[in-house]
Amino acid sequence: xxxxxxxxxxxxxxxxxxxxxxxxxxxxxxxxxxxxxECSKAKKTIKHYERKYGITLxxxxxxFLKQEGKCAxxxxxxxxxxxxxxxxxxxxxxxxxxxxxxxxxWGLGQFNDRASLLEKAIIYLDKYEE
Numbered sequence: 359x360x361x362x363x364x365x366x367x368x369x370x371x372x373x374x375x376x377x378x379x380x381x382x383x384x385x386x387x388x389x390x391x392x393x394x395x396e397c398s399k400a401k402k403t404i405k406h407y408e409r410k411y412g413i414t415l416x417x418x419x420x421x422f423l424k425q426e427g428k429c430a431x432x433x434x435x436x437x438x439x440x441x442x443x444x445x446x447x448x449x450x451x452x453x454x455x456x457x458x459x460x461x462x463x464w465g466l467g468q469f470n471d472r473a474s475l476l477e478k479a480i481i482y483l484d485k486y487e488e
Contacts, residue, residue, distance in 0.1 A: 369394035371401075407445055411454050418445075421457055429459035 368375045371393050381390035382398060391398065407413040422443070427436045429443060436443050443457035449471060458466070469475040 369397055371397040403442070411445065411447060411452055413445070413454055421454075425457055429462050430456040431458055431462040434459050 366375050366377050367381060367390055369381075369392075374380075374394060376394050378390055380394045380396075382395055383390055393401065404415045404418065407418060422436075425443075427443075428434060430446070439459055441460060444460055444463040446455045446458045446463055446466065447453060448455065449467075466476075469479070
């Protein structure tokens with residue numbers, strides 16, 4: 359019996375009907391996985407948050423709503439970013455602080471989460487600001 363390869367499929371999570379390219383493909387069976395790529399990535403991210411930080415999807419959604427979908431530092435809305443907001447956390451205690459865009463999250467990391475270094479950077483920038 360031949361298997362019919364469908365050109366599109368409905369994701370049971372987001373309810374979107376997407377082309378076959380919107381799903382990861384099981385290379386053994388050549389069939390698309392159940393959830394679309396976007397939902398698969400979101401589920402994987404939430405599982406990571408649960409394991410590492412003890413954060414549930416509901417906790418994440420509450421944080422996202424409190425921040426109005428924006429980076430807690432620069433205020434850029436998630437819809438204007440290439441990816442999703444990052445989970446910012448203390449690297450010693452793993453305590454979650456909030457959601458940041460990739461640039462702000464990376465910037466804090468470059469200063470080793472030390473406010474004293476960030477203050478010195480501000481003084482330096484103010485010195486050369488015109």
